[in-house]
Amino acid sequence: MSILDITVVSVAQPTFQTEFAASPAQVAWTMTGYTLALAAVIPLTGWAADRFGTKRLYMLAVALFTAGSVLCAAASSIEMLTLFRVLQGLGGGMLMPLGMTIMTRAAGPERIGRVMAVLGVPMLLGPIFGPILGGWLIDIASWHWIFLINLPIGIVALVYAALVLEKDSPTPSETFDFVGMVLLSPGLALFLYGVSSIPEAGTVWDTKVLTTAVIGLALVVVFVLRNLFRAPEHPLIDLHLFRHRALTVAVIAMSLFAIAFFGASLLFPSYFLQVRGETTLQAGLLLAPQGLGAMLTMPVAGVLTDKIGPGKIVLAGITTIVIGMAMFTQVAIDPSQVALTASGVDISEPSYLYLLGALFIMGLGMGGTMMPIMTSALQTLKDAEIARGSTLMNITQQVAASIGTALFSVLLTNGFNDSEAIGALRGAAETGQQPDPAIIPQAFADLSAAFGEVFVVATVLVAVCLVPALFLPRKRPAETSEMSQPAAMMH
Template sequence: MSTETTSTTAGEPGPADDKLDRNVLLVAGVVVLGAIMSILDITVVSVAQPTFQNVFDASPAQTAWTMTGYTLALATVIPLTGWAADRFGTKRLYMLAVTLFTLGSILCAAANSIEMLTFFRVLQGLGGGMLMPLGMTIMTRAAGPHRIGRVMAVLGVPMLLGPIFGPILGGWLIDIASWHWIFLINLPIGIIALVYAAKVLPSDSPTPSESFDFVGMLLLSPGLALFLYGVSSIPETGTVLATKVLVTAAIGLVLVVLFVLRSLFRSPEHPLMDLHLFRNRSLSVAVVAMSLFAIAFFGASLLFPQYFLLVRGESTLDAGLLLAPQGIAAMLTMPVAGILTDKIGPGKIVMAGIALIVVGMGMFTQVAVGTDAISASASGFDVTEPSYLFLLSALFIMGLGMGGTMMPIMTSALQTLKDHEIARGSTLMNITQQVAASIGTALFSVVLTNGFNDSEAATELRTATESGTTPDPSIVPTALSDMSGAFGSAFLVGTILVAVCIIPALMLPRKKAATPVDPAVLVGH
């Protein structure tokens, strides 16, 4: 890297090194490729669930394991990433993760049963789970704390746009080719990412002498997997009190609590996840803000395509395309938010972003319409209010807010960490996001399902729509009115949860980080 990365004064980078140079941008390109593979694959597979049911003659509960198994593999491997990055080096581990993910993708495409597909999805998840925390570590070290806002904005593109464009890509590939291609598309991307990483990523200096916390692994990884399995089973069972939910989640929670107690009071020399990082106030506040935001954002994100599919009667591809304004708006504000975060701190940026999301999601609470706004016809059904212009405007406003929210929160957590803490800090943030996203998904699924279950007409129409049969025309107006009411209630819950995020956002830094810049960080070592 050039000598432009020196500081003019202690703790204050000079004008030249305040910009993202060519080397940092090249490293960012590698990381974004890996993130695209990992995140897109989650949403792409969600679109293919009905296809899997038909191809493998499987029940919805069986095909759901192609998503749950991937999520549990992510949760299991993420805690190991911080230690492995320190032990083996980020470059070698990143290339291993890409290889595992790509190999898992090829095997998924070759699966001839739902059981085989689920098993290979777990293999995919073992690679995919390492890509995001490793990517954050690599980018933070390459850019340095004073530029982390901008590089996090780059990484935020796939993180925020994956849930939006994944359904579009999945629907398109299934329509024009076959379900195999939602996995095979990862092969060329994986090969490019491997070659790119080998040439661009700097060699790092791992510490082979560092011991591994086996007891911590035996507590945390199974604990997270069991807890998330229990939480992920809530939509299927419809209640938190089901044995499948309560027992597995409780066992998982006990294991996690034991891990926390051991880490705080026994303090192993090299803990699997360093909880003492919570002494850093910026990181602690950011973790709380990230948890609340991930619950609200990732949970509510499921509602938008479902609304267009179930109430508006759109196709999978069209439902995905209707979400495009959200992604376009996020791409507009994300780079600006990254630059401003580096210059004035994340606090004001995040508060403005949350306010915009509250406004946009609040507009979606108006989807609850009466039977007079819904008409049934011989060819199907139609909803005349609210207008598509109104809903697309709401999505655009939310997108503007999204671009200024999640990545500035992560920036707040990571920019004050020392070089040797970065891998553990990024691992901690990714675990937080994964757990919170799973909780949010379960929460909103239950809220929406309970809303549907309160209406016999809505239940009958939903069953007919998902099975591809023609519903009784006489129930359509009432059913659609009740379904839109259920969506309106769920969006209200989402609006309130996003609004609550303002509380921790008030405690985020509102000025530029004053942490001295470590030259070793700036050269990527």
């Protein structure tokens, strides 16, 4: 539910503008507010899980998210909708790290790869099928249903959690790191707000971007320095977890991968919408091969990770993604390949078979990349460290994905701005005039070239992920721990 809602609402942005007579900037807060609430609450999850127990907190998170969904459907103004989206985000932010903690503890280190493969399905498929679900619900019913659909799912989740999750045995003695919360939660929210404002501003040097991002980053740096040199007894995020080599390497690998892959993920639907002229629903359906590829390899990758360790699996996964992404670098076309027809613009190259094949190949790689990296981070942690470890990984993923999205948005926008033909086409659209037919082929050629150049950057960034992947464990956790025992005894 929480992952779907990030992308489902993106489809409804034009509908919100019409319904609430709001500007695009006002409507964008329905997405930004949710993301900021998500980022602000994730750091609290590790402490709260230890203090109150995972079952109670999970049920509270589901209840908050479901209540926020119903209130969103009842909103009568854009301000109310934004406020209720924040409430949704507070619940949604806790769901992922909590779900990961519950499942990791239940599985134990020797089965964590298989469990992560199951958990990875909604993480990878949510962004792909969110636009399809959102577009379909708005088409057949109304925008209210993109939120109301969460009510029956939330009720089922609450009842099922009450029945099957083990009774909590929390540790009430843990003190709350209040200073850490005051530094980290606003710090992350401000930093992500600054970063997510970059595409709208068009530059990193915009005052709003710099002010909020720098203040946010300063708060995070103070939090880190305080934890390293004047560590509280029970820190909000335990930075001493980085003593685990596998976790440190996994955090670096996850950061690079999330910047490259989640940032590039926004390019695929944009290409189909802007260059190939597809509707939102069609663009969503065209991304389905990516999800199918991931579904095929993810269960296999989970089993193999438990047997031979995550290192070899992640190397194979990233290499496969690089191949698929490199295929998208060939989307640039000549003006001669753009045909003007009665129904609009027709572009036949590259063929849809080629593009869908590239997406399927990328999906195969995705299934063997993200969750094995998560497995590598968590499988060497002790039971008491798992809640803090999964929280740390979720923060890493959230921040890196936001940086990637902003980076690729700016690169693409700058590519568009360099083209006079695209500028002329946009100018005609804004004034309601008919564009000069002579500039249309050149404009679409420039559009495709801009996408091709950004896909080159994406391919290089994904390839860079191979470096930390080389240092991921290449043995199953039992072997690793057996090998370390003699060394520990000697020490």
